[in-house]
Amino acid sequence: MTGLRRYHPLHAVGFLRKTLLLYLLPLVQVLFERDWDALRTALEQDLALFAFLTAVSGVILHASRWELDQEGALHLRWNLIVERRRLIRSRELAVVQIERPLLARLTGANLVTLYPAARGQGKTARLYLTRRDAALLADTLMPAPPEQEYHPRGGERLALVLLGTNSLSTLLLVFLSLREGRVYTPSAELLALTQLSQTAAWVARWLPAGLAWLLTGLTVLFGLSLARSFGHTVHYRVWRGGGVLASRGGLFRRVERRFRLDRVSCADVRLSPVARLLRRYPVYLSAGCYKGTETPLFVYRAGQEKLLEELLPGLRMPPARRVPIGGRSLAFFLPAGIPCALFALLALVSRQVMPELTVLLALPALVFFAGVLAAVEGFFREGAWPSDGRLTFRRQKGLRMHCGCVFSPAPGLVMSQNPWAVVKRRADLTLVLPGGTRWNVRSIPLDDGERCAQFLEE
Template sequence: MNREKHFHPLAALHLLRKTLLVYLLPLVQVLFDRNWDALRAALRQELVLLMFISAVCWAVYYGGRWQVDAEGTVHVSWRLGVRLDRALRAEGLAALVLEQPLVYRLTGACRVVLYPVGQTQTITLYLTRQQAEELADVLLPVTEPLWHAPKGGEKLAFTVLGANGLSTLFLWWLAIHQTQSYAPDAQTAALAQLGQLAAFAARWLPLGAAWLLVLAGTLFCISLVRSALQAVHYTVWRTDTQLGSRGGLVRRYEMRLRLCQLNYADLRRSPATWALHYCPVFVSAGACRPELPLFVWREGTPLLRELLPEMAQLPPDTRADTTDRSMVFFLPAGIPLGLCLLLTAVSRTTLPALTLPLLIPTGVFAALLGAAAVGWHREGVWQQQGQLLLCRQHQFHLHQLCVFHPDTGFTALQSPWAVTVQRANLTLVFPGKERVTVRSVPLAALDFLGI
């Protein structure tokens, strides 16, 4: 790997894919007009444009180089009229991600995303699969790992919690309930329930609301299938220097995070997690904020301590000090809820057909108002055994964060009313310019931060 190499040809074809819309739009307009002379002229123009873009792709392919020297430093250079060089040492890497969507796998390519320490700009390389694995082993080698592969209920919880919140909870409860009643023929029971749901939609829901229900069900099924495919062959590991995970059936991926660069661990609780007694655990390192959880923790098991022993404490499961706490928690959901209730009441006498469709957003905002009440009671900041712990509510999720960087930047913002009650909004700034805000925190609870 010490000599310079070209990137995978897919790195140049990426540019061709992004400009595909430029070719198609003029042709579509000419075809609709059925002007065949204009079509022939447009085809000639598109051919010239395609040749020009192809020449640019050729220049990108032959002008890009990468190599890894004997010290483990990655050198990337582009020679496109002006030479641009970037170098990244292994010690300056916070995380790396290997991605292989279906098209990449068919062409033997792999996308490598490198996250330098303290930077938001990443380095993306398009390599062959073998080169990508060799580069990952040089930068973040996996030595004597502690492996964990979810099985049974844990894998099912990973799939469910990765799809959707409230809709998943409802359908999951429905499936369990019906399966317990008709265990020998669960498939027949499920189809019967779907038939009853369709009959209900046809009988009581207006046309628009019925199609909204169909759309919501379709999106939920797509999300559930996508999450299930990501959970296939999923494993997570820990070594002395890193955390990592890999998995996926159609879209394969692998993630490696340097332990000393972890920003925080985030336990995201929702109605679905409380019902299933499983909690997804997300981690962040540098500017890398993975979309998928690192693992799903069953409450009461030692898995959390085995994979994240740095997470010595969890935010206390108690109510925060709500004395003189601002009611701003309830405004984002309370105002639209009041408007929906008003429209629903008016529709009862003016347009009764709209009453039932209006109940759908009313129910959503009512659920968000309930989640805001949870945040009003639970949001807070604590320090236990020298570790900073946060609890914050965002939509339906209660985020319980354990911060690993004691030198994380922070700001405290006070409104005139907050000054009188000695409260402030605390915002923590993590590497990669990620911001996490905890609202209406007593200043007395921030003494350890020097505020």
């Protein structure tokens, strides 16, 4: 249908990216030598290594081809000493993703990622193609339906509120870090500490500032991830038709995804505190080997449940009810309870020993205390149930409550019990989706677990 075609030159970047660690090997000697001659030698070795690997990637790019046959199947060929071939058929795919990163946009390329429907059908394929070839490949393997657009504006507002909150908290921590790190004359207490130990004096001087800047750095990194999420939600739209669910959007990184509806394995609605406050709920999809953890498919507002069912036919939400808590494990509170108690104890001790650390230690204690409150909801609400022909579950992770609906006709199911759970007739339920994603629902009644297993058998 297309004949043999070459990849875009950016396809060679994938090979070079896998060799980044090799450039660090010559620099190891610099750590021991610590002189300019060793650094110059290491840079020369890195330059020679880069030239050699660039030549190898050029040979691979020149000898590699792709082709679409008359039946619409994709043939991939790679050649470096030994030739490798791979055949990808349309029916074996669950998701086709077309990305335009900033570098690709400057060079006129698109990154096409093909996600198989199951692990046994090969690994994910990433191909850099020209814009025209990428559109041809995607339309052949999984044609997008005509655009009946739905604009999920809630996603932009949700990400913007999170980004604004993070910015305010970052500014507060920067102010606190500057205050803790200011230069001042030693006090009598500090002089007394210096008489006892220079190390203790150094710790008393710089530990508060170091901890403050550490918290600031973590908040900044979290803010960068929120800014990235906000960029994904700009100009976003979703539409469905012909058995395909498609989405497109993004500010700097334009992304289009096409889901084959009969390959969708799980829908995950995440209820975070901010999402509940704004009444805007993100929906994440898993399909085949695509795990869908990066960006949501769309965000719907409260009262738009019918629209959600139109985009995802057969979607069922888990029943909004409490589960029996008799004999339920207290392990729900351990992940957040132990660090919360630790930081709270350290904050109390610091009031007597080092008051400068009290506020800095109280901040993580408050964060983990919020996790304890979220664990309380999970303790009363987490569970798994068959609901109107679908297997549904609730799972508490951190501050989010995950409401899931399993579409896959035959997910793997594992029930495990410890001796305490056997006595209390409780079990942990693990759902294994075709792409390898696992959902672990903790300490549910054994009867509910048996009903889920019977539902999957039927």
